[in-house]
Amino acid sequence: MADNASAPTRRIVIIGCSDGIGLGTARKLLDDGWQVVGISRSRGPLEHAAYHHEVLDVGLPGYRAKLAEIVAKRGPFDTCLYCAGIGASCDLGDLGPDLQVFQVNLMAAVETAAELLPRMVRERRGHFAVLSSQADELVVPEHPSYAASKAAMSAYFEALALAARPAGVRVTNIRFGFVDTKMAKAPVRPFLRSTDWAVKIVVRALAGKAIRVTRPRRLVPLVKLLRWLTAWRIRW
Numbered sequence: 010m011a012d013n014a015s016a017p018t019r020r021i022v023i024i025g026c027s028d029g030i031g032l033g034t035a036r037k038l039l040d041d042g043w044q045v046v047g048i049s050r051s052r053g054p055l056e057h058a059a060y061h062h063e064v065l066d067v068g069l070p071g072y073r074a075k076l077a078e079i080v081a082k083r084g085p086f087d088t089c090l091y092c093a094g095i096g097a098s099c100d101l102g103d104l105g106p107d108l109q110v111f112q113v114n115l116m117a118a119v120e121t122a123a124e125l126l127p128r129m130v131r132e133r134r135g136h137f138a139v140l141s142s143q144a145d146e147l148v149v150p151e152h153p154s155y156a157a158s159k160a161a162m163s164a165y166f167e168a169l170a171l172a173a174r175p176a177g178v179r180v181t182n183i184r185f186g187f188v189d190t191k192m193a194k195a196p197v198r199p200f201l202r203s204t205d206w207a208v209k210i211v212v213r214a215l216a217g218k219a220i221r222v223t224r225p226r227r228l229v230p231l232v233k234l235l236r237w238l239t240a241w242r243i244r245w
C-alpha cells in the first residue's frame with residue numbers, strides 16, 4: 010500500500026489508537042507514508058512526525074462535538090478506522106457497564122459516521138471501516154453487551170455500506186475472531202491470531218472494496234455451532 014511519489018498523501022483518523030489493532034495499524038500506515046490522527050483516552054506509545062494524537066473518551070457526552078473540532082483542525086480525512094472497543098462481564102446487580110459498552114462499541118461509532126460520512130458522500134470518495142467481531146452472530150450470557158453491540162454494529166455498517174456504495178464511498182465491516190491483544194481475555198481462544206496478522210488484514214481491507222471481511226475463516230464453523238447450541242438453549 011505504499012503511496013508512490015505523485016500520489017496525494019492519505020489522511021486517516023483512527024479511533025482507538027493507543028493499543029492493540031488500532032496502534033498496530035497506525036504504525037504500518039505511517040511506515041507506508043500516511044498521515045495519521047489517533048484518538049483514545051490515553052496517549053499511547055506512538056511518536057512520529059506524521060502522527061498526531063488527541064486524548065478523548067468516546068464514551069463521554071460531547072464526543073461528537075469534540076470530534077467535529079478535531080476534523081476542523083486536523084482534517085479532512087479520506088479514511089476513518091473505528092477500533093475503539095470494550096467488553097463487560099454480565100453483572101445482573103449492575104448493568105451500568107453494559108451501557109458503557111453500547112456507548113463505546115456502537116453509539117460512538119455511529120456518531121463518528123454521522124460526523125465524517127456526509128462529507129465523504131458529498132465528495133464522492135472516502136472509506137469508513139469499523140472493527141466488529143464474529144461474536145456479532147452470538148448470544149453470550151457471560152458478556153451480553155459485547156456480542157449485542159457488535160451485532161448492531163455489523164448490521165448498521167453493512168447497511169450503510171450498501172447505501173453509500175452508489176455515492177462512491179466505501180464502508181467496510183471487519184469481523185475478527187480472537188486477536189492477541191489485551192481485549193481478548195477469554196480463557197479459551199480458538200484460532201488465536203497475532204496483532205501483526207490482524208493489522209495485515211485491516212491494511213488490505215483499507216485498500217479494497219469489500220463490505221464484509223471475516224477472519225480467520227476457520228473460526229466460522231465453530232461460531233455457527235455455538236449459535237446453534239445457544240438457539241437450542243433459548244428454545245428449551
Ligand SMILES: NC(=O)c1ccc[n+]([C@@H]2O[C@H](COP(=O)([O-])OP(=O)(O)OC[C@H]3O[C@@H](n4cnc5c(N)ncnc54)[C@H](OP(=O)(O)O)[C@@H]3O)[C@@H](O)[C@H]2O)c1
Nearest residue numbers: 025026027028029030049050051067093094188190192193
Ligand atoms: N482482540 C480481539 O480478539 C478482537 C476480536 C474481534 C474484534 N475485536 C475488536 O477490535 C477492536 C480493537 O480491539 P483490540 O483487540 O485492539 O483492543 P485493545 O487492545 O483493548 O484496544 C482498544 C483501543 O480502544 C481504545 N478505547 C477503549 N475505550 C475507549 C474510549 N472510551 N474512548 C476512546 N478510546 C477507547 C483503547 O484506548 P484507551 O484505553 O487509551 O482509551 C485502545 O486504543 C475492538 O472494537 C474489538 O471489539 C477485537
